[in-house]
Amino acid sequence: MATITRVEDPADPRVDDFRDLTTADRRPDRPGGRGLVIAEGVVVVRRMIDSPYPVRSLLGVPRRFDELAGDLAALPVPAYATDAETMAAVVGFHLNRGVLAVADRAAPPDVTELLRHARLVAVLEGVNDHENLGALFRNAAALGVDAVLLGPRCSDPLYRRSVRVSMGHVLRVPFAELPGPWPASLDLLRAAGLRVAALTPATDAQPLASAALGGQRVAVLLGAEGPGLTPEALAAADLRVRIPMASGVDSLNVATAAAVAFHALTPPP
Template identity: 45%
Template structure:
């Protein structure tokens, strides 16, 4: 059972995992150095623990103790309890969801283990916005995709903002980073996947047509603004587009992923 520790000093060194959460660069360094990530909100904290991630500690306002009592009962990690105004001093923002947890990162699994038995996988190239990554995970999980592969430059799915937007879907979908960006799509084709790239290329066909009859599907999405690299567009087995009304050529990558996942789920 978690040990409840009441804290009255926002400078308490025990709260180090929770400091300066709005400073993205600092958090990246701190979280990588200490092998941790943060979950925010009762549902997300619960899903992280239920997903097998080991808590380092919890931080919450008194009113959240009862709602997370069963989670705290299953952990030996300390639970730091402090008033919400003090939590804001520590984190740098108003923790309106009242509860945070610091959890241990696990080593990334191999690509083959992530893809074992999978029929539908999302493949992201250089999606650098944490909100977009979280939204893509959430859409994929909701619409039947079973795994996610990330290029080396993609945003961290375990960054607090991504976890929050995904509503914990990053704990439900197996994911890893691609070991070889250059030949990633041909390697998926060799594993029996049909790679379908969302692109505005001239030869792209309606996404409904592109995914029709596909058994093992790898749906490929590119980064914000520039989209997929020319190499990945050329390497894909098929190129697909979401038809648009006149005057609009594309959707935000998170919105595009939701539409394409919906179509792919009904192939």
């Protein structure tokens, strides 16, 4: 089981994985950093422990380790216990959630393998807001999306804030970069037997509710809030679908629009 070790000195090198999480150039989850994945809070730490991401260590206040006792029982990694102030000194800010875990990245899944049996897939273009991306993964997990594929200009789903906003579901929903030149790479989805449906506010797109997709396996193509999908991506889709929207209203948040589409396009079991 996890060995709980007391840490008193914020400079202790054993907690270096958790150091200065807000300072971009030292933050391990940024390009150029060490590529580690950070989970915050009991719920997300628990999901990380249950995920394919290999946990390296934990840092937290004793009360949170008590809550996680069952999860730590079979986990052969160090857990560093400290007080809230020392923890804040290490991390660089005061952490309400009281516990962190750090994991190495896992190898991305093979896209062809991932698509073989997938019934509902999300494909993202330019979703570069970490919170929207995290919320989208949370909704994908809840609504039975089998995989998320990243097209160009997406944020890193394993960035700390995405992990947190996703409630840890980015560690649970398989995702990978879609290989090959965009948007020709969408052919990979068609080759796997999926219909590519682009979500767009364009008024000449089919309303989601009447999209004739009955029973078909679907890849939902989603662009960023604001700019939306590029014309190239829209042209490469098999069909264009829209959420009927009241006039004079900005588009929905991309994660919310995704949830509506995931629900509407889920093939029947």
